[in-house]
Structures are given as C-alpha cells and as structure tokens.
Amino acid sequence: MPISKAWDWNEVNEPIWLDPSEESYYIGARWKKLGYEKLLDLGCGLGRHSILFSQQGFLVSALDLSVDGTNHLINWAAKENLEIDVQVADMLSLPYPDNFFDCLFSLFSIHHTDL
Numbered sequence: 001m002p003i004s005k006a007w008d009w010n011e012v013n014e015p016i017w018l019d020p021s022e023e024s025y026y027i028g029a030r031w032k033k034l035g036y037e038k039l040l041d042l043g044c045g046l047g048r049h050s051i052l053f054s055q056q057g058f059l060v061s062a063l064d065l066s067v068d069g070t071n072h073l074i075n076w077a078a079k080e081n082l083e084i085d086v087q088v089a090d091m092l093s094l095p096y097p098d099n100f101f102d103c104l105f106s107l108f109s110i111h112h113t114d115l
Helices: 023-033 048-055 067-080
Strands: 038-042 061-063 085-088 103-105
Touching: 023 048, 023 103, 038 048, 048 061, 048 067, 061 067, 067 085
Parallel strands: 038 061, 038 103, 061 085
Antiparallel strands: none
C-alpha cells in the first residue's frame, strides 16, 4: 500500500510558500470563465492557493496531511475573513463524495505519495 507523507513546515522558512504560483492566477480566471465554483486544493500546504482561490470567489475545500500547514491556513483564512473548508486527510482517501468538485488544483504535492 502506498504511503503518503506530510510535509514538515517547521523545516521551511522561505516566504515563497506564502505566495501563489504564477499559473494559479491564470487557472483561477479560466475556471471562473467556465463557471466552476467548487474547488479542491489538494495538498494545500500553508494555503497560498486556497486563499487566492477563495478571494476569487470559489467555494474552496483544502486538504493536506500536515497539521501545521492546515492550522496555518485556518488562521490565515480567519484573518482574511474567508470561509475555507480545511481538512487534515490523505489524498489517497478523499473525505468527499465522487464528483463533488468542479475543479481540482494540486501543485507540488502529488509526487509526495509513493504511488
């Protein structure tokens, strides 16, 4: 059985992990144009993309194995007055029904699974 590994955010201090990636702005705009609403940020880390997509008006759910990462996102979302469904869970066993989301965003996370 494959094993997923949580990222240790205590070992990371580069501010880049708080800034959305360049392509996320384009992807968000494209998905909005297509009428997508419910978005899953798979492997959300500290939440940089969850925050961006929520600010763009998506109904965001964010999932990660890292308790530190998800706690950071929960606090950040509260400061920004954003509602984001944040869960600590494994990407190999999603806690959502099939076909629940319109779109899925995952950057630098799927390769952390031993598939």
